[in-house]
Amino acid sequence: MKLRYYxxxxxxxxxxxxxxxxxxxVASDHPLTISDSQHNFKQDAQLIKAKYEAALFTLAPYxxxxxxxxxxxxxxxxxxxxxxxxxxxxxxxxxxxxxxxxQTPEQVQQYSLQKLNKLKGKSDERSKRRYxxxxxxxxxxxxxxxxxxxxxxxxxxxxxxxxxxxxxxVLKRYDFAAYVSDPAMIKAWAAQLANQVYWLRQLGExxxxxxxxxxxxxxxxxxxxxxxxxxQFNNKIYxxxxxxxxxxxxxxxxxxxxxxxxxxDYYRNxxxxxxxxxxxxxxxxxGINFLLAQLDDDPVVLKTRTTISKAINRQHNMVxxxxxxxxxxxxxxxxxxxxxxxxxxxxxTEKSLQASPDMVVNPPYGLVxx
Numbered sequence: 426m427k428l429r430y431y432x433x434x435x436x437x438x439x440x441x442x443x444x445x446x447x448x449x450x451v452a453s454d455h456p457l458t459i460s461d462s463q464h465n466f467k468q469d470a471q472l473i474k475a476k477y478e479a480a481l482f483t484l485a486p487y488x489x490x491x492x493x494x495x496x497x498x499x500x501x502x503x504x505x506x507x508x509x510x511x512x513x514x515x516x517x518x519x520x521x522x523x524x525x526x527x528q529t530p531e532q533v534q535q536y537s538l539q540k541l542n543k544l545k546g547k548s549d550e551r552s553k554r555r556y557x558x559x560x561x562x563x564x565x566x567x568x569x570x571x572x573x574x575x576x577x578x579x580x581x582x583x584x585x586x587x588x589x590x591x592x593x594x595v596l597k598r599y600d601f602a603a604y605v606s607d608p609a610m611i612k613a614w615a616a617q618l619a620n621q622v623y624w625l626r627q628l629g630e631x632x633x634x635x636x637x638x639x640x641x642x643x644x645x646x647x648x649x650x651x652x653x654x655x656x657q658f659n660n661k662i663y664x665x666x667x668x669x670x671x672x673x674x675x676x677x678x679x680x681x682x683x684x685x686x687x688x689x690d691y692y693r694n695x696x697x698x699x700x701x702x703x704x705x706x707x708x709x710x711x712g713i714n715f716l717l718a719q720l721d722d723d724p725v726v727l728k729t730r731t732t733i734s735k736a737i738n739r740q741h742n743m744v745x746x747x748x749x750x751x752x753x754x755x756x757x758x759x760x761x762x763x764x765x766x767x768x769x770x771x772x773x774t775e776k777s778l779q780a781s782p783d784m785v786v787n788p789p790y791g792l793v794x795x
Contacts, residue, residue: 469734470768476742486511488757495761498676499770517789519575524588537563550656558609569621577624584792605637611644615664623671666710673717682718705736709762716769733763
């Protein structure tokens, strides 16, 4: 259910008009540098950004917060504080539920089977793979997708749940090595598993990064790319990009190219194939990976920026889906990535929580400072 209470607050915070921003207005407010004037990358980013900021208050809380969190980590603009608080409230609500209602193995199993049942009967390749793979590990849907992801986001905010020890006890009961080394699970959940192995490490829990990396490379050898379906090729690249994202703690700190040399080498050797076969959000993630490694001048960055710029629907000022869909909510993930790629702001001088001071001082009920 959508939260409506923040609609007016959002409009006031952002000071935005419902009228679309003209291309000329963006150009005058954000002059281009010589290096990117040929493709107007910064201009394109501002057009998409204006489109979304004019309608943010109409989006569901998760989507609203997803956009605002990424914009705040790039700009540290206080106008995104509400987005951060909404995300923190979502996290608190989820962890409160988990701490009070889902503790025993039986409760974990019951919760997970309900989620698994929602995948049953879907006909697309991704859903079928996820259903079949997770039949062997239904608890993963609670542990990895829900519990761990919320704990990790709280950790990025410098917070933890007041019953953190209780939640960690549930995590410790299960061995993530089984999930991250299973070929079927990797083919179904590559990006999610990439996130989770780094989250576990960042939380000081089980370290299975090496096991996942080894298994991933065995499941997706580069020499076999031509045998992969379009869905599986996208799953592979999506998984690679999230290894870099997760290692950066989602844009909080740069990564070292040398720590992931095999990924960057693969990107450089296969970028034309990636541009040809991948969806725009995956292409944008590849470009951002290079920016996270402070490789702004790498040719891959220019290629991905050019591709995303050309993909923008100039009538709607956004990157549509591969089917041409221009729904704002469904396209938010794709378009916030496009904004970040086209107008990368670099890293902040302080490695901080990127949350508003007021939100940190007064976290939502259930969350406390680490």
